[in-house]
Amino acid sequence: MICVMFPGQPLTQENNLPIDEDFRDIALLTRRMTGLDLESFSWGEKILSRQVALQVYGTAISLIQRQRLQSSGVKPAIIAEHSMGIYPALAACGSLADSDALTLTMRVGNSLASMAGGVEYSLGCVIGLPATTVLSVAENNGAYVANRNTSRHLLLAGERHSIESAMAESLSLGAFSVRTFPCDAPLHTPLIESIAPQLAGIVGDYCFAEPTVPLMEHIEQEFLTASDIPDFLVQELCLPVNWEETYLALRRAGITAWHEAGCGDSLKKYNRWIASEQQ
Amino acid sequence: MSEELIEQVKQLIIDALRIEGMAPADIESDAPLFGEGLGLDSIDALQLVVAMEKSYGVVVPDAATGTKVFQSVRSMAAYIAENRK
Structure with missing residues (x-):
């Protein structure tokens, strides 16, 4: 059984990205929906923070990787997500269009950025x-x-x-x-609760379809239904990510093969560590 | 320090980090393990610390020692040769 995992925000942009048709399609969509140019890693007219750029970039790269996995015949039995990897994960399970995943990432990121108000x-x-x-x-x-x-x-x-x-x-x-x-903001902490109503307002602008592939969330390791998703999207920013429990729950669910769709391979490395402790 | 130990360290890296499609011969003994070399990071390094302790009883006590030990395969082998029980 295959799991495709979607990592959270990258710390920096990737070097040597292959510019193929999948890249060009998502790059075009990203530029149109958010104003971020993936190749130059720069904003268009509306300039948002570097962290928001990295968040949108992370979602875009995940969407490209998901497309490549699909093209190579990878069919996930379960989709898993870590932190802001939830947005491309929602697209991958058919709950959200790619374009909406990109704008949702940008809008949530920008809302988080507005929280700072002079605090570092x-x-x-x-x-x-x-x-x-x-x-x-x-x-x-x-x-x-x-x-x-x-x-x-x-x-x-x-x-x-x-x-x-x-x-x-x-x-x-x-x-x-x-x-x-x-x-920009203390992600996955109770401090985010101060902007929860603002975040709920953003999430409320989107319609979420029932996932066509089971989507396991990183807080309680439950499978999300369409009706769970809006609350989860706010709650997950206020609570810590528990990847160790998520990996173990995925293994208990029968996952034997893992693909990471996004920048880097941190989730695979976490899995390797957790698996080594189980031996 | 023997060439045999250097080969063992290369195999330890491959096994501990579960690097697929790589043989010991593919790893240069003096190439940096981080950055431009094998491209390892701190998560990998901690995995290697555990593997070294398990296989050779060698402890890397702190980050400063780790920085020296994980410069290359050769430096790892030298540390093992000096400290193994």
């Missing part, structure tokens, strides 16, 4: 410490766990100074690697 937010990636230790570090520094990707790979979100102090503490406790990334 960051993400901090901690590799090598147990989850319980990272949870304590987050609490000590006023940060939040945004992604629990594996038992030893967690992402924190919060105000920049909180994340920087959390990364310093993690390193002092023996973390193998820590990295800080800029972001």
Whole structure:
């Protein structure tokens, strides 16, 4: 049984993208629907933030990869998503048109960007410490766990100074690697609840069809129905991503083959780690 | 440090990282493992730390040591040769 997984926002754009017909089709659609030019990674008339560009870029690349997988005969039994990978995942399961997935990504991203209001937010990636230790570090520094990707790979979100102090503490406790990334908003934390009504308004502008391929979500590992989707799209930005549980649930559901549709191969690497701990 | 150990380290990398379609001969002993070389990242490095400990009883205690150890296959093999139990 095959699972196609859709990763979240990339940290940077890809190098050496193959420019084929699938790329050109989605690049044209992306430019028309959002104003972002994929090849030059630049906005048209309406200039939005770099993070929004990366979010739209991530959705577009996922749509291209999904097209390539389809062309090569890959038929998923289940679709899975991580963070903002939900938008192309909705397109892949037939719940949303590609064009809507792109505009929804842009509008949600822009709404998140508007949250900053002078506050600098960051993400901090901690590799090598147990989850319980990272949870304590987050609490000590006023940060939040945004992604629990594996038992030893967690992402924190919060105000920049909180994340920087959390990364310093993690390193002092023996973390193998820590990295800080800029972001517009503290994704997957309760801080997003302050703009939940705004996000619900955006989501309310879209109609979601019943998924034609089962779509497993990353919070409770349930399969989403069309009626679940609007609430999930708001809720998922306020709650942490639990990829470890999602991978294990997918395996219990019978998945034996994995394809990652998007930038990079982080989900495959998380899976490799989780699988190695199960042996 | 033996050539045999270098070959073993190459196989360890392939096995631990589940790199498909690659043989030990495809990995250069002195090429950087990160960035332009094999293109590994911190997630891969942690997987290699665990594999080294499991296979050779060698511990990479911190990030600074890891940076030196994971420069190349040869530096990994040298660290194993010096520290294995």
